[in-house]
Amino acid sequence: MHYLYLHGFTSGASSYKGGYFRERFAEKGQTLHTPDLNGGDFEHLTLSSQLAIVEALADSLDGDLTLLGSSMGAYVAALFAEHHPRVRQLVLIAPAFQFTTRYLKQMDPAVLENWRKSGFIKIFHHAYGENRRLHYGIVEDAARHDANPLARQLPALLIHGLHDEPVPYRYSIDYLADHPGTRLLLLSSDHQMADQVEVIWQYVAHFLGL
Numbered sequence: 001m002h003y004l005y006l007h008g009f010t011s012g013a014s015s016y017k018g019g020y021f022r023e024r025f026a027e028k029g030q031t032l033h034t035p036d037l038n039g040g041d042f043e044h045l046t047l048s049s050q051l052a053i054v055e056a057l058a059d060s061l062d063g064d065l066t067l068l069g070s071s072m073g074a075y076v077a078a079l080f081a082e083h084h085p086r087v088r089q090l091v092l093i094a095p096a097f098q099f100t101t102r103y104l105k106q107m108d109p110a111v112l113e114n115w116r117k118s119g120f121i122k123i124f125h126h127a128y129g130e131n132r133r134l135h136y137g138i139v140e141d142a143a144r145h146d147a148n149p150l151a152r153q154l155p156a157l158l159i160h161g162l163h164d165e166p167v168p169y170r171y172s173i174d175y176l177a178d179h180p181g182t183r184l185l186l187l188s189s190d191h192q193m194a195d196q197v198e199v200i201w202q203y204v205a206h207f208l209g210l
Helices: 016-027 047-059 072-082 099-105 109-118 137-142 170-178 194-208
Strands: 002-006 065-070 087-093 120-125 130-135 156-161 183-187
Touching (some): 002 016, 002 047, 002 072, 016 065, 047 137, 065 072, 087 194, 099 137, 109 120, 130 137, 183 194
Parallel strands (some): 002 065, 065 087, 087 156, 156 183
Antiparallel strands (some): 120 130
């Protein structure tokens, strides 16, 4: 079994949660792969570009896969699992389902229209510690992907913060309706859940049998 952790939007391979989980996996004698989904070109980031990075990594590994993901990374993990039966189980942390609809609704209409017309917007990238340009292509590409992916039934653990504002926990509850075998853990935390990583790890380790 190979384990992959997919970071969130405006994050990176050296994210806090990714690094924490990588250390915990190492203590269990396991390797946690943490690819950089920015691909060295955040300006042209799309869901498709992230899926291509995951696919390239998966192709380099033999055997079954377990995908862990945070926020957009969790959404990418679900999209990938739908078409790759090698993925045997999922851990989705604050999964950013319905990315296009939800993210765009949170934007000022004038800002959104300017983004569409100009082609670019500047947003703060946490991994780089500065504002970076992002092409409108991410919106156009996202429309080609299922807002609520994964018709497959496979073991999954969803973890969500009760005070998550960017991605309300009701999206994870809605996911349960079509995936009754999924386990859902709701914690008193926000979207980042940085204050709950130790608790999250305990549940993840138990779920994965580590």
